[in-house]
Amino acid sequence: MPRLSRFWSRAPGRTTAALLLAAGLLFVLSIGVSLQRAREQLRLEAGSQRVSIWFSTQALVEMQRFRVALLRFDRGDPGWDKDRLLERYEILLSRLPLLNGAEEATTRSVLDHGDVVQGLQAALEQVEPDVIALRPGDVVPLARIDAVAQEGDLxxxxLNLALHSERRRAVEEAKASARHLSLVFQVSLGGLLLAALLLLLLIARAARRAVQAERTLRVLVDALPVGVAAFDEEGRIVLVNDAYLGLARLNQEAEALGRRPSELGAGTAVEEDIARVLSHRTAVPPQxxxxxYCDGTARTLMVSTAPVFAGNGALLRVVRVALDVTEQRAADRRIRHLAEHDTLTDLPNRLLFGSHLKSQLVRAAPGRMVAVHCIDLDHFKEVNDSLGHPVGDQLLLAASARMRGALRDGDMLARLGGDEFAVIQPNLARQSDAxxxxxxxxxxxxxxYRLQGYTLRAGASIGTALAPEHGMTVEALLSxxxxxxxxxxxxxxxxxxxFSMEQEEGLRERRRIEEELRQALSRRELSLAYQPKFRITDGRIEGCEALLRWHxxxxGMVSPGLFIPVAEETGLIHPITQQVLDMACRQAMTWxxxxxxxxxxxxxxxGHFGAEQGVRLVEEALAATGCDPALLEVEVTEGVFLRSAEAATRSFKALRGMGVRVALDDFGTGYSSLGYLQHLPFDVIKVDRTFIAGLEEAGPGRRIVDAIVRLAHGLGAEVVAEGVETPGQLATLRQLGCDKAxxxxxxxxxxxxxxxxxAAHPPERPEARSAA
Known part of the structure; x- marks a missing residue:
C-alpha cells in the first residue's frame, strides 16, 4: 500500500490517463454492445412482422371472391353482371404483383414460391380474353377459368401456410433474442454506471491533486450526450452534468446539489424510481x-436508474441516466401523420379513412347506423382550367374548412383525392340524421367563395350510404x-x-355512354386539340401533345373524364386509341x-401495355399513314408497371426500336420508382404539374424539380415541365436547366x-407570348 501511494504521488498523470482510458473504453464498449444487440433484435422483430403474410392473405381472399363472383355470374344472380366480374378479376390481378414484390420476402421458403406466383399471374392473364368474353352458360371458357382459379386457390x-409458419419461427427467435437483449442491456447499463463511477472517483481524487485535472475530468463528464445525475441514500443529488442541468433548466450545479428531484420540479416519478432502486438494490429497466415544465412544454426522455455498490456490497450511490428523444418521437409522429393525411388540406387520406371506417363498423352498437358520405366539388375542373391550380387549391382548402365546421366531434372528414372528399358519420339513431x-x-x-379576388360558385354533389342497410364492409359502402x-x-x-337499390340502375347509364361512344367512333365525332411544347431557351415550338375531344x-362537349373510364372498362379504348394515333400521325405529316x-x-x-397491344397499334398507325416515326411520341404513366412491368419493358424497347420516342408522364406522383428508370431508357420525363405549382418558392417543390432535372439529364433524357402558368415558373425552370415546357x-x-x-411565326422569347 505505501508503494502504491508513492507511485500515485510520483506519477499522477499516468494513473489518471490510465483510469480515463479505462472509463472511456468501458463506456464505448457498453454502448457498442448494446447497439449491436439492439440492431439484431430489430432485425429479428422486422422478420416477425411480415407484410407478405398480409399480401398473401389478401391475394387468397381475392381469389376466393373471384371464384364466387364467377359462380354467381354464371348462375345469373341479380347484381352480378359482367362489370362486377371484371372488377373482381382486376382486383385479383393487382394483388399478385404486391405479393411477388414484398420487400421482406427474403427467406428461402418464400423465394421458392416466387416462380409459382409469377406462373399463376401469367395463367390468369392468359384466360383474360375468356373472362372478358364470358357469358352465363358458356361451359368451356367457364371450365378453363375455374381450373386456373382452383389451382391458384390451392x-x-x-403459400399462406408457409408464410405463417415462417413468421411463427421468426417470432420465437425474436422472443428468445429479446430475453438475451434484456440481459445485455443490464450488463451494458452496468458498464455505463461503472464508467460513470470511475469518472466520479477520478473527479474526487483529482480534486485533492490538482485543479487542472478536475477541470479535465469535469469536461469529460459534461461532454456526455446524456443527462447524468447521482443521488445519495436519501435521494439527494450529489452530482449532475451539463446535460442534466439543461433538462432541469438550471444554470449551475450548485442549484441542484443537496436537493431532491421533486424540489426541482421533476415530479414524483424520479423519486419513485430512486426509492425502488434503494429498496430492491436492482436497476430500473430503460423506459x-x-x-x-411549468410553461406547459414537455420533453420525452429515455431514462434508466441503477445502483452503484462498494467493494463490500454496500450501496453507495444511485445513478440516473436520461436521453432526450423528443425530436425522434416528434419525427416518428410526423412521418405517420404524412403517411395518413393529405398534404394540401391535412385531412385524413384514403388509407386512414378506410381504417377508421372499418373500426367504426366493428364497434357499431346494435340498432345504430354508420353513414358514409362521398362528396365531389362541382365544376372544380373548370376552376382549375380557367383560373389555375393555385386558385383550385384555395378552393379545396375553403371547402374543407366549411365541411369541418358542420361535423360533430366523432365524425371524420377525409380527402380521397382530387376534389373527392368523404365523411364518416357514426352512431346514428335515424336515417334522417344522415x-x-x-x-x-x-x-x-x-x-x-371569395378567393384571390374571384367570386366563385362551385357547389357539391353528395352520395350517402348507410351501414348495415347498404353493406358492412368498407368496399361495399364506398361503392x-x-x-x-x-x-x-x-x-x-x-x-x-x-343510396337505394334502385340506383343500381345507374349502371345502365354507363352502358348508354358506351353505346353513344360506339356510335361516336363510327360517326367520327372524336377530334384532337393540340397543346404546344416550347423549348425554354428560345421559345420555339418543338412538339405538341394531342388531347382527345368528343363533341x-x-x-355537347363530353369530358374525357366521363367517357375514357367507360372506354377502358369496355375495351373501346383500343379502337379509340387507333383512331387517335391515325389522326395524330396524319396531322404530323400534314404539318x-x-x-x-x-x-x-x-x-x-x-391497358394497352398490360395486354401488349400498344406496339401493334403504333405499328398499324405508322403503316397506314406513312408517318415518320420520329414525328410520333408515346406518353405513358407509371401505372403501366402495375400489371406487368416485364410486358411494359418489352413494349417500350420495341417502340424505341421503331424510332418512336417514349415519354414518362406525370413523373413524381402515383407509384414513382427509380428502379424502372434504371432499366427503361425513357427519351422524355415529364414533371407533374403539382411540383410546378410551388416552383417560385424556395421550398421542397423547387428542390424536387431540380433533382428530377439532374436525374433525367444524367440518364440522357429530356425534361418537359407540365402546367406552366406564370412567368416566374418559366424563369425558374430556365435557371434549373429544364428543356421544354x-x-x-x-x-x-x-x-x-x-x-x-x-409554329411558323414564334415570338423571340416565351415571355413575349405570355405578355401578349
Missing amino acids: LLTR EATLS RILAERLTELLGRP RADIALYRAKAGGRGRAVL HPEM RAQGLDVPVAVNLSA QGFLLGRPMPPCALAEM
Missing part, C-alpha cells in the same frame, strides 16, 4: 418518461355511396342523394408538308391551323 393457400348532414354540407358548399354520388351528379349536381350532337416538323405526343392507356402561360390546346401559325 397454391395461395400453401420512456415525460418531463413537464340526410340532414348531407343537405347541410350541400348548402354550405353551394355558397359563393354504393359512389353510385348515389353518380346519381346526384346525373340529376343536375348540387344535390344530396341517399356529341345532343350532349411536314407545310414545311413544319412538329412531333406529336399521344397518351396511351396502361407546356402550359396555359405558353399555349392552350388549339386546332391544328392555330398551332401551325404559332
Whole structure:
C-alpha cells in the first residue's frame, strides 16, 4: 500500500490517463454492445412482422371472391353482371404483383414460391380474353377459368401456410433474442454506471491533486450526450452534468446539489424510481418518461436508474441516466401523420379513412347506423382550367374548412383525392340524421367563395350510404355511396342523394355512354386539340401533345373524364386509341408538308401495355399513314408497371426500336420508382404539374424539380415541365436547366391551323407570348 501511494504521488498523470482510458473504453464498449444487440433484435422483430403474410392473405381472399363472383355470374344472380366480374378479376390481378414484390420476402421458403406466383399471374392473364368474353352458360371458357382459379386457390393457400409458419419461427427467435437483449442491456447499463463511477472517483481524487485535472475530468463528464445525475441514500443529488442541468433548466450545479428531484420540479416519478432502486438494490429497466415544465412544454426522455455498490456490497450511490428523444418521437409522429393525411388540406387520406371506417363498423352498437358520405366539388375542373391550380387549391382548402365546421366531434372528414372528399358519420339513431348532414354540407358548399379576388360558385354533389342497410364492409359502402354520388351528379349536381337499390340502375347509364361512344367512333365525332411544347431557351415550338375531344350532337362537349373510364372498362379504348394515333400521325405529316416538323405526343392507356397491344397499334398507325416515326411520341404513366412491368419493358424497347420516342408522364406522383428508370431508357420525363405549382418558392417543390432535372439529364433524357402558368415558373425552370415546357402561360390546346401559325411565326422569347 505505501508503494502504491508513492507511485500515485510520483506519477499522477499516468494513473489518471490510465483510469480515463479505462472509463472511456468501458463506456464505448457498453454502448457498442448494446447497439449491436439492439440492431439484431430489430432485425429479428422486422422478420416477425411480415407484410407478405398480409399480401398473401389478401391475394387468397381475392381469389376466393373471384371464384364466387364467377359462380354467381354464371348462375345469373341479380347484381352480378359482367362489370362486377371484371372488377373482381382486376382486383385479383393487382394483388399478385404486391405479393411477388414484398420487400421482406427474403427467406428461402418464400423465394421458392416466387416462380409459382409469377406462373399463376401469367395463367390468369392468359384466360383474360375468356373472362372478358364470358357469358352465363358458356361451359368451356367457364371450365378453363375455374381450373386456373382452383389451382391458384390451392397454391395461395400453401403459400399462406408457409408464410405463417415462417413468421411463427421468426417470432420465437425474436422472443428468445429479446430475453438475451434484456440481459445485455443490464450488463451494458452496468458498464455505463461503472464508467460513470470511475469518472466520479477520478473527479474526487483529482480534486485533492490538482485543479487542472478536475477541470479535465469535469469536461469529460459534461461532454456526455446524456443527462447524468447521482443521488445519495436519501435521494439527494450529489452530482449532475451539463446535460442534466439543461433538462432541469438550471444554470449551475450548485442549484441542484443537496436537493431532491421533486424540489426541482421533476415530479414524483424520479423519486419513485430512486426509492425502488434503494429498496430492491436492482436497476430500473430503460423506459420512456415525460418531463413537464411549468410553461406547459414537455420533453420525452429515455431514462434508466441503477445502483452503484462498494467493494463490500454496500450501496453507495444511485445513478440516473436520461436521453432526450423528443425530436425522434416528434419525427416518428410526423412521418405517420404524412403517411395518413393529405398534404394540401391535412385531412385524413384514403388509407386512414378506410381504417377508421372499418373500426367504426366493428364497434357499431346494435340498432345504430354508420353513414358514409362521398362528396365531389362541382365544376372544380373548370376552376382549375380557367383560373389555375393555385386558385383550385384555395378552393379545396375553403371547402374543407366549411365541411369541418358542420361535423360533430366523432365524425371524420377525409380527402380521397382530387376534389373527392368523404365523411364518416357514426352512431346514428335515424336515417334522417344522415340526410340532414348531407343537405347541410350541400348548402354550405353551394355558397359563393371569395378567393384571390374571384367570386366563385362551385357547389357539391353528395352520395350517402348507410351501414348495415347498404353493406358492412368498407368496399361495399364506398361503392354504393359512389353510385348515389353518380346519381346526384346525373340529376343536375348540387344535390344530396341517399343510396337505394334502385340506383343500381345507374349502371345502365354507363352502358348508354358506351353505346353513344360506339356510335361516336363510327360517326367520327372524336377530334384532337393540340397543346404546344416550347423549348425554354428560345421559345420555339418543338412538339405538341394531342388531347382527345368528343363533341356529341345532343350532349355537347363530353369530358374525357366521363367517357375514357367507360372506354377502358369496355375495351373501346383500343379502337379509340387507333383512331387517335391515325389522326395524330396524319396531322404530323400534314404539318411536314407545310414545311413544319412538329412531333406529336399521344397518351396511351396502361391497358394497352398490360395486354401488349400498344406496339401493334403504333405499328398499324405508322403503316397506314406513312408517318415518320420520329414525328410520333408515346406518353405513358407509371401505372403501366402495375400489371406487368416485364410486358411494359418489352413494349417500350420495341417502340424505341421503331424510332418512336417514349415519354414518362406525370413523373413524381402515383407509384414513382427509380428502379424502372434504371432499366427503361425513357427519351422524355415529364414533371407533374403539382411540383410546378410551388416552383417560385424556395421550398421542397423547387428542390424536387431540380433533382428530377439532374436525374433525367444524367440518364440522357429530356425534361418537359407540365402546367406552366406564370412567368416566374418559366424563369425558374430556365435557371434549373429544364428543356421544354407546356402550359396555359405558353399555349392552350388549339386546332391544328392555330398551332401551325404559332409554329411558323414564334415570338423571340416565351415571355413575349405570355405578355401578349
